[in-house]
Amino acid sequence: xxxxxxxxxxxxxxxxxxxxxxxxxxxxxxxxxxxxxxxxxxxxxxxxxxxxxxxxxxxxxxxxxxxxxxxxxxxxxxxxxxxxxxxxxxxxxxxxxxxxxxxxxxxxxxxxxxxxxxxxxxxxxxxxxxxxxxxxxxxxxxxxxxxxxxxxxxxxxxxxxxxxxxxxxxxxxxxxxxxxxxxxxxxxxxxxxxxxxxxxxxxxxxxxxxxxxxxxxxxxxxxxxxxxxxxxxxxxxxxxxxxxxxxxxxxxxxxxxxxxxxxxxxxxxxxxxxxxxxxxxxxxxxxxxxxxxxxxxxxxxxxxxxxxxxxxxxxxxxxxxxxxxxxxxxxxxxxxxxxxxxxxxxxxxxxxxxxxxxxxxxxxxxxxxxxxxxxxxxxxxxxxxxxxxxxxxxxxxxxxxxxxxxxxxxxxxxxxxxxxxxxxxxxxxxxxxx
Amino acid sequence: xxxxxxxxxxxxxxxxxxxxxxxxxxxxxxxxxxxxxxxxxxxxxxxxxxxxxxxxxxxxxxxxxxxxxxxxxxxxxxxxxxxxxxxxxxxxxxxxxxxxxxxxxxxxxxxxxxxxxxxxxxxxxxxxxxxxxxxxxxxxxxxxxxxxxxxxxx
Numbered sequence: 001x002x003x004x005x006x007x008x009x010x011x012x013x014x015x016x017x018x019x020x021x022x023x024x025x026x027x028x029x030x031x032x033x034x035x036x037x038x039x040x041x042x043x044x045x046x047x048x049x050x051x052x053x054x055x056x057x058x059x060x061x062x063x064x065x066x067x068x069x070x071x072x073x074x075x076x077x078x079x080x081x082x083x084x085x086x087x088x089x090x091x092x093x094x095x096x097x098x099x100x101x102x103x104x105x106x107x108x109x110x111x112x113x114x115x116x117x118x119x120x121x122x123x124x125x126x127x128x129x130x131x132x133x134x135x136x137x138x139x140x141x142x143x144x145x146x147x148x149x150x151x152x153x154x155x156x157x158x159x160x161x162x163x164x165x166x167x168x169x170x171x172x173x174x175x176x177x178x179x180x181x182x183x184x185x186x187x188x189x190x191x192x193x194x195x196x197x198x199x200x201x202x203x204x205x206x207x208x209x210x211x212x213x214x215x216x217x218x219x220x221x222x223x224x225x226x227x228x229x230x231x232x233x234x235x236x237x238x239x240x241x242x243x244x245x246x247x248x249x250x251x252x253x254x255x256x257x258x259x260x261x262x263x264x265x266x267x268x269x270x271x272x273x274x275x276x277x278x279x280x281x282x283x284x285x286x287x288x289x290x291x292x293x294x295x296x297x298x299x300x301x302x303x304x305x306x307x308x309x310x311x312x313x314x315x316x317x318x319x320x321x322x323x324x325x326x327x328x329x330x331x332x333x334x335x336x337x338x339x340x341x342x343x344x345x346x347x348x349x350x351x352x353x354x355x356x357x358x359x360x361x362x363x364x365x366x367x368x369x370x371x372x373x374x375x376x377x378x379x380x381x382x383x384x385x386x387x388x389x390x391x392x393x394x395x396x397x398x399x400x401x402x403x404x405x406x407x408x409x410x411x412x413x414x415x416x417x418x419x420x421x422x423x424x425x426x427x428x429x430x431x432x433x434x
Numbered sequence: 435x436x437x438x439x440x441x442x443x444x445x446x447x448x449x450x451x452x453x454x455x456x457x458x459x460x461x462x463x464x465x466x467x468x469x470x471x472x473x474x475x476x477x478x479x480x481x482x483x484x485x486x487x488x489x490x491x492x493x494x495x496x497x498x499x500x501x502x503x504x505x506x507x508x509x510x511x512x513x514x515x516x517x518x519x520x521x522x523x524x525x526x527x528x529x530x531x532x533x534x535x536x537x538x539x540x541x542x543x544x545x546x547x548x549x550x551x552x553x554x555x556x557x558x559x560x561x562x563x564x565x566x567x568x569x570x571x572x573x574x575x576x577x578x579x580x581x582x583x584x585x586x587x588x
Binding site: 164167168171172185186189190191192194196317318319320321322323324334337338339340341348349350351352416417418419 | 470471472475476477478496498499501516519520521522523524526535536537538539540552553554555556
């Protein structure tokens with residue numbers, strides 16, 4: 001019965017069915033939706049355990065953010081007088097507006113987390129080596145853009161969090177030597193935080209930054225395929241057997257030139273001898289992508305039902321909330337800002353410059369330079385935590401751990417006037433208003 | 435004219451043509467960048483009126499609209515900014531410790547604006563005062579004065 005129904009369905013939806021594997025591959029390449037997948041994918045790439053699918057999850061979170069974000073744009077008004085009240089309307093008046101906003105907010109938080117975890121995964125599997133260095137750099141840019149999107153996003157409600165985040169953020173920009181003042185002036189469109197600052201951040205958030213993310217995302221994907229797929233399939237890790245003669249080898253190319261010996265550009269990294277270990281991307285990849293998307297969507301919806309996006313009081317320039325905390329992913333920077341002011345005699349270098357610009361800048365530069373300095377053997381590509389990379393993995397893990405600990409200190413242990421308190425210790429009562 | 439000269443001229447014109455396109459695009463781009471640097475700021479003036487001297491009691495008064503403190507010692511006045519010099523949060527006056535505390539990153543300043551704890555790199559700035567014709571205190575927040583400054587009202 002079921003097979004008859006299946007046949008009926010196929011008869012309705014298809015006028016043609018592939019007679020061979022080759023025809024099936026062609027069908028994938030020729031299809032509008034499927035052509036951006038390779039026709040066949042090495043089964044190693046499918047594994048849940050190798051990549052943890054973090055990049056795919058990040059991409060789906062971005063998709064959810066774009067869709068919910070565009071919907072929110074119908075209700076949000078980017079004006080200092082009305083922004084706060086339009087968010088109130090989204091939360092309490094617009095039908096299911098609260099769900100849209102909560103989902104947008106949860107997807108944003110998860111995206112920061114997942115993009116960071118994706119970076120950890122790529123580092124711990126050495127998947128940034130050789131030709132993949134380019135994609136590592138693109139990934140770093142995407143991480144930065146994710147953080148900038150979060151920053152420009154959480155100040156749109158124009159509540160207390162928003163106002164003081166812009167204040168602190170743009171004052172960090174001001175600390176840059178020589179050009180700082182002008183950078184802040186152009187960011188704000190003036191010397192005070194007001195309407196022009198809000199519109200600038202709004203356009204950055206809804207058009208400019210997502211546009212750049214899309215461009216870089218497209219390049220990131222194209223580059224993954226050009227570099228030979230996931231690093232776990234890299235021939236450097238599983239070397240090709242020595243060609244014994246000049247007879248044609250089973251190189252993976254789509255042209256007649258495939259009969260010539262050696263490998264062509266397309267075969268640089270694939271494992272042509274492992275064709276039998278490859279599965280057609282439709283349905284195998286497609287099915288998993290749909291599963292992952294459903295899981296991501298469900299998680300964001302469930303989180304949105306459990307906990308809502310916060311909205312503090314309307315922006316009040318004369319009263320700084322106490323304590324004034326950034327969202328968790330910036331708290332490690334806030335922690336650094338507060339403790340890195342350097343004093344030597346007459347010379348004072350503000351923590352805004354040291355903790356807000358120099359330290360993150362050094363970390364970023366080190367991360368960008370690392371693929372070109374890494375001397376560990378190439379056979380470790382695509383392997384989780386190989387012993388040959390023990391030291392650098394430990395250093396990288398340590399940096400990530402320090403960041404995580406600083407975030408936890410910021411979230412759990414900072415009280416009024418940025419004093420340290422134990423998480424179970426009560427804060428002294430303070431007036432919240434003047 | 436020789437053929438060589440003609441080729442030279444053709445190459446030169448080609449060069450001029452190509453670089454004019456680049457220059458035109460660069461100029462347009464420059465114009466776009468210029469648009470983002472405002473020519474007029476619709477912001478409140480840096481020089482503004484406060485209240486009449488009699489409005490301020492002895493001691494420290496916070497003026498939320500301008501984010502500054504008016505400090506009165508009998509007929510002597512001075513004004514200290516409430517913007518923390520670290521990253522711009524509004525500091526609070528703590529009468530019991532006679533100090534200003536910043537809620538953002540924990541900077542602390544003495545009653546004369548001098549920093550004694552926390553990450554702030556500079557003391558809180560003092561602004562000069564003057565008197566308007568109709569008897570209001572006037573602050574010029576574009577200028578700063580040393581902490582020996584006092585404005586006497588007769």
